[in-house]
Amino acid sequence: xxxxxxxxxxxxxxxxxxxxxxxxxxxxxxxxxxxxxxxxxxxxxxxxxxxxxxxxxxxxxxxxxxxxxxxxxxxxxxxxxxxxxxxxxxxxxxxxxxxxxxxxxxxxxxxxxxxxxxxxxxxxxxxxxxxxxxxxxxxxxxxxxxxxxxxxxxxxxxxxxxxxxxxxxxxxxxxxxxxxxxxxxxxxxxxxxxxxxxxxxxxxxxxxxxxxxxxxxxxxxxxxxxxxxxxxxxxxxxxxxxxxxxxxxxxxxxxxxxxxxxxxxxxxxxxxxxxxxxxxxxxxxxxxxxxxxxxxxxxxxxxxxxxxxxxxxxxxxxxxxxxxxxxxxxxxxxxxxxxxxxxxxxxxxxxxxxxxxxxxxxxxxxxxxxxxxxxxxxxxxxxxxxxxxxxxxxxxxxxxxxxxxxxxxxxxxxxxxxxxxxx
Ligand SMILES: Nc1ncnc2c1ncn2[C@@H]1O[C@H](COP(=O)(O)OP(=O)(O)OP(=O)(O)O)[C@@H](O)[C@H]1O
Ligand SMILES: [Mg+2]
Numbered sequence: 447x448x449x450x451x452x453x454x455x456x457x458x459x460x461x462x463x464x465x466x467x468x469x470x471x472x473x474x475x476x477x478x479x480x481x482x483x484x485x486x487x488x489x490x491x492x493x494x495x496x497x498x499x500x501x502x503x504x505x506x507x508x509x510x511x512x513x514x515x516x517x518x519x520x521x522x523x524x525x526x527x528x529x530x531x532x533x534x535x536x537x538x539x540x541x542x543x544x545x546x547x548x549x550x551x552x553x554x555x556x557x558x559x560x561x562x563x564x565x566x567x568x569x570x571x572x573x574x575x576x577x578x579x580x581x582x583x584x585x586x587x588x589x590x591x592x593x594x595x596x597x598x599x600x601x602x603x604x605x606x607x608x609x610x611x612x613x614x615x616x617x618x619x620x621x622x623x624x625x626x627x628x629x630x631x632x633x634x635x636x637x638x639x640x641x642x643x644x645x646x647x648x649x650x651x652x653x654x655x656x657x658x659x660x661x662x663x664x665x666x667x668x669x670x671x672x673x674x675x676x677x678x679x680x681x682x683x684x685x686x687x688x689x690x691x692x693x694x695x696x697x698x699x700x701x702x703x704x705x706x707x708x709x710x711x712x713x714x715x716x717x718x719x720x721x722x723x724x725x726x727x728x729x730x731x732x733x734x735x736x737x738x739x740x741x742x743x744x745x746x747x748x749x750x751x752x753x754x755x756x757x758x759x760x761x762x763x764x765x766x767x768x769x770x771x772x773x774x775x776x777x778x779x780x781x782x783x784x785x786x787x788x789x790x791x792x793x794x795x796x797x798x799x800x801x802x803x804x805x806x807x808x809x810x811x812x813x814x815x816x817x818x819x820x821x822x823x824x825x826x827x828x829x830x831x832x833x834x835x836x837x838x839x840x841x842x843x844x845x846x847x848x849x850x851x852x853x854x855x856x857x858x859x860x861x862x863x864x865x866x867x868x869x
Contacts, residue, residue, distance in 0.1 A: 467848065469844070472844065472848065473815065473816060473853075474844070477806070479837050479844065481838070481841050484528055484531060488531050489801050490532060492794050492801075496529070496785055499785055500785075503533075503756075504533075504536070507721075507756045514782045515749070516756070516759075517758075517759050517761070517780050518784075519762065519786050521763070521832075522834075523834030524833055528833075529760075534557055537555050538555055553717060554576060554719075555720075555721045555722075556571065558571045558575075558724045560724070560725060561727055561741070563737060565701045565741060568722075569708070570685060581711060582630070583630075584712070584715045585672065585711060586630040588654065588715070589630075589673070590630075593650075600618065600622075601618045604646055605643065606641045606642060611639070611641045612640070612641035620636070648670065651674065652666055652670050659711055662703050662707075665704065665707060668687050668690070669688075669707075672688065688704075701744055701748075702747055709755055713754065718754065719754055719756065720756070721756050723757075727765070728761040730769070742776055745757075746775050749780075750775075757780065790831040790833060795826045795831070798837075799840060800813070802837075802840070816844075816855050817840075817843070818856045820857060821855060821856065821857055824860050824861075825839050838867065843855050845866075846859050846866065
């Protein structure tokens with residue numbers, strides 16, 4: 447008989463994967479360990495001290511309304527991204543729950559995978575995360591609230607002098623009713639149809655933006671363009687409208703004005719704090735010396751001027767100590783809270799196993815079943831306490847046991863799982 451080719455074998459295997467695997471022999475509903483990347487369910491940190499620091503960081507940035515930086519240091523695979531996502535989820539949940547309970551906490555979070563090569567790119571990412579369309583809505587909210595305050599005089603002020611199409615005053619009332627009021631496209635269209643003076647409106651909106659958002663005329667104009675003239679334009683074209691503001695001259699100052707105005711927009715619609723997460727901050731080491739200096743300087747200035755945003759960064763200890771420490775003001779600000787992620791020891795490794803296993807159990811319990819107790823020591827040794835290696839080993843062990851129809855995972859299976867990865 448002809449031997450099965452590797453493609454045939456893989457095909458069979460892929461077909462098998464499609465059918466939901468039944469891990470009941472291991473008393474699990476599924477293999478709970480992350481194979482690559484982050485798991486769907488972000489578990490909390492194992493160390494209570496870390497939880498305490500996170501709590502302190504969030505409440506101090508909030509209560510004191512002042513800038514605070516949190517730096518997460520840890521080597522490759524030690525859980526930096528995981529912890530950042532966890533903190534982000536906490537802040538988002540807090541915002542939701544506080545709203546339900548009418549407690550004064552409302553923050554926006556942005557997650558940036560790497561620092562990008564200029565602060566302007568960082569701003570772009572922030573806007574992308576908040577979504578440009580939301581920014582437009584927020585600007586409109588500020589504008590319409592201002593207009594509403596003087597709505598009795600609205601018709602007299604804005605009725606066009608020449609328009610033959612001018613509608614009578616009674617018909618203008620609908621502009622201030624929902625859903626028209628909150629939808630700037632709809633509002634503007636109807637305003638035009640009623641014979642409103644668009645030039646005058648534009649002028650006044652510009653003044654409102656200058657008063658409420660940013661006094662810099664050039665940037666105010668760009669925000670104005672964003673709501674008044676870009677009907678259904680592509681998001682990136684709109685970004686170009688904003689980005690054009692930051693030109694080569696005076697880059698740093700403009701970036702700062704820009705970000706401050708974003709924070710102001712968020713604040714005026716009720717979000718009081720902006721938390722920006724920058725993962726893999728070590729990448730700034732790849733920038734040219736001039737770019738890096740500009741980057742770090744801009745960041746320092748931003749941090750010094752804008753109290754209503756906080757930065758959470760993650761990087762390996764060596765970069766923090768060798769690169770960032772050379773900029774003492776920035777170093778101090780970024781590390782107002784510092785969390786160091788340490789390798790797993792046997793106790794923590796056991797805790798981590800139990801937490802993941804419980805995700806896949808009918809009923810939670812405190813045992814490491816189907817792992818035998820003496821596996822943990824072996825797994826810590828093999829992985830050197832590195833979260834990613836440890837969890838991958840756990841994942842593979844479950845798979846090996848499953849393939850071999852074993853109901854218990856012993857050190858022999860761990861050994862096979864290790865070989866699977868070639869470590
Ligand atoms: N507290 C935790 N609870 C459960 N799983 C965790 C925890 N911390 C980290 N992990 C898991 O460990 C693995 C590695 O973590 P992560 O990717 O966050 O590391 P990292 O430090 O960002 O690595 P890199 O330097 O390569 O970016 C991920 O699968 C993550 O979900
Ligand atoms: Mg990471």
